[in-house]
Amino acid sequence: MQSYRLTVDKFLDHAAKWFPDREIVEAQKGHVARRASYSTLRERSNRLSGALARLGIAPGDCIGTLAWNTQHHFELYYAAMGAGAVCHTLNPRLMPDQLARMIIEAEDRVIAVSANLMPLLGQIAPLCPLVEHVIILDDEARAGPVDGAQLWDYEQLLQTHGSETLWGDVDENAPAGLCYTSGTTGSPKGVVYTHRSNYLHTLRLLQADAMAISSGDVVLMAVPMFHANGWGIPFAAPAVGARLVLPGRHTDGASLAKLIRDEGVTLAIGVQTVWLGVVDHLHESGGDLPSLERVIIGGSNCPEALIRQMEDGLGARVQTSWGMTELSPLGTISPPDAPPHEAIGAGRPPLGLDLKLTDATGTSLKSQRNATGHLWVKGASVVDRYFKAKSDALDDEGYFDTGDLATIDDDGNVTICGRSKDLIKSGGEWINPAEIEAIVGGDPAVSLVAVIGTPDRKWGERPLLIVQARNGEAIDRARLISSLRGRVADWWIPELFAQVSKMPLAASGKIDKRQLCADYENGAIVAEPVAA
Numbered sequence: 001m002q003s004y005r006l007t008v009d010k011f012l013d014h015a016a017k018w019f020p021d022r023e024i025v026e027a028q029k030g031h032v033a034r035r036a037s038y039s040t041l042r043e044r045s046n047r048l049s050g051a052l053a054r055l056g057i058a059p060g061d062c063i064g065t066l067a068w069n070t071q072h073h074f075e076l077y078y079a080a081m082g083a084g085a086v087c088h089t090l091n092p093r094l095m096p097d098q099l100a101r102m103i104i105e106a107e108d109r110v111i112a113v114s115a116n117l118m119p120l121l122g123q124i125a126p127l128c129p130l131v132e133h134v135i136i137l138d139d140e141a142r143a144g145p146v147d148g149a150q151l152w153d154y155e156q157l158l159q160t161h162g163s164e165t166l167w168g169d170v171d172e173n174a175p176a177g178l179c180y181t182s183g184t185t186g187s188p189k190g191v192v193y194t195h196r197s198n199y200l201h202t203l204r205l206l207q208a209d210a211m212a213i214s215s216g217d218v219v220l221m222a223v224p225m226f227h228a229n230g231w232g233i234p235f236a237a238p239a240v241g242a243r244l245v246l247p248g249r250h251t252d253g254a255s256l257a258k259l260i261r262d263e264g265v266t267l268a269i270g271v272q273t274v275w276l277g278v279v280d281h282l283h284e285s286g287g288d289l290p291s292l293e294r295v296i297i298g299g300s301n302c303p304e305a306l307i308r309q310m311e312d313g314l315g316a317r318v319q320t321s322w323g324m325t326e327l328s329p330l331g332t333i334s335p336p337d338a339p340p341h342e343a344i345g346a347g348r349p350p351l352g353l354d355l356k357l358t359d360a361t362g363t364s365l366k367s368q369r370n371a372t373g374h375l376w377v378k379g380a381s382v383v384d385r386y387f388k389a390k391s392d393a394l395d396d397e398g399y400f401d402t403g404d405l406a407t408i409d410d411d412g413n414v415t416i417c418g419r420s421k422d423l424i425k426s427g428g429e430w431i432n433p434a435e436i437e438a439i440v441g442g443d444p445a446v447s448l449v450a451v452i453g454t455p456d457r458k459w460g461e462r463p464l465l466i467v468q469a470r471n472g473e474a475i476d477r478a479r480l481i482s483s484l485r486g487r488v489a490d491w492w493i494p495e496l497f498a499q500v501s502k503m504p505l506a507a508s509g510k511i512d513k514r515q516l517c518a519d520y521e522n523g524a525i526v527a528e529p530v531a532a
């Protein structure tokens with residue numbers, strides 16, 4: 001057999017050759033800002049590789065991107081990776097000092113930044129003396145120069161220094177991407193993706209029982225490109241020639257609903273909070289989305305009642321999934337045609353991943369079915385060790401500890417039961433917040449729910465129930481507590497309640513419980529007795 005390097009530039013090469021006129025659409029506030037064919041994108045991305053080389057970027061160097069879901073960001077993905085550099089996506093929702101530490105650790109000398117994020121870069125740059133060049137994406141710069149760095153307008157850089165470049169002349173095991181974890185359970189850690197891991201992850205994602213994206217799809221990517229390869233969609237869409245719709249930074253319900261209607265979107269991908277916003281908008285406006293067939297959600301567990309609410313409101317099938325930055329990120333997913341009872345959990349792992357459940361000591365459970373255990377994962381697109389770590393993060397069999405608790409039913413369907421670090425120890429016994437959250441989250445007045453542990457003199461910890469209302473709905477705390485009785489142990493039921501106007505979310509879309517705990521400790525969240 002031929003030697004064929006599994007490098008990610010081949011996805012865009014394939015799209016440009018076999019689907020040359022298929023478009024990528026970039027929007028701002030629901031209105032189209034740019035359209036470009038795959039053939040144009042391939043030519044521009046390739047020439048941008050040459051421009052990056054003129055700035056001193058060599059294979060193996062990291063290029064930081066502080067950007068939204070736009071055409072320029074898409075082109076940078078391929079310009080960097082195709083030439084053997086590493087695309088280091090930075091999350092603009094993190095604190096400036098956190099971002100500076102990542103840039104320093106990655107040794108980024110070039111930062112590509114969306115124009116409206118220049119003020120943020122202005123806070124970061126003084127902490128990062130190694131940064132030599134700043135490329136302004138999407139629009140003209142709205143801030144002054146960055147000390148110590150040369151500023152470039154993206155289009156001018158491409159026009160002045162762009163040149164045809166050889167792509168894919170790297171080992172398939174060479175690094176292609178770098179993404180840091182959201183830091184919700186500790187300090188952010190870097191995860192390095194290789195060309196091979198991204199390629200195999202894409203093939204896994206495209207399986208018929210996974211995302212099953214095809215050339216006939218119009219895909220709306222509402223998941224951020226700065227988070228875990230944008231769930232792999234920037235690779236999967238061109239790999240099959242699907243039209244790709246990028247919403248920029250605007251993922252409010254009205255903007256997304258307009259895009260779905262105007263562009264004939266068939267498949268929408270993102271966290272559940274985004275689609276609940278669309279549901280609320282449609283409820284208020286009375287509109288519908290006739291082209292939409294499927295919505296893929298991930299980021300956190302979604303109660304059955306909420307899934308049905310989304311399906312009814314969007315008029316589309318909802319597929320649930322689970323993943324992590326460390327998994328590239330897809331771990332498990334419910335099939336597109338799963339029966340309703342199988343579409344509630346996280347689904348099954350596609351070919352290329354293996355799972356196991358263990359006890360707290362890491363010993364495999366004797367029965368891997370119908371028991372709750374610690375979830376470990378193994379596969380070609382699973383992290384081996386974190387960026388610049390001295391040792392790997394695996395057990396003796398090569399499995400990675402996800403930090404999640406899970407069960408697997410007789411049919412192989414995985415249900416995530418919460419983070420092991422989120423468990424609350426009350427009176428020497430464990431309370432699992434995820435079970436409480438799943439029940440309360442089914443209340444039609446509740447948009448988001450979280451349960452955190454609070455210090456208690458007698459019991460050590462007690463659960464605090466925190467909710468965000470749906471679209472101005474009134475929260476009946478007595479009804480929420482009543483819904484728990486008989487479904488969880490009485491001593492699990494929270495005695496403390498708080499309502500927030502907006503839950504803090506990590507870039508993954510998961511609720512940031514570390515921030516909730518900090519807000520409670522500093523008095524920003526005021527808890528009241530449930531009976532009040």
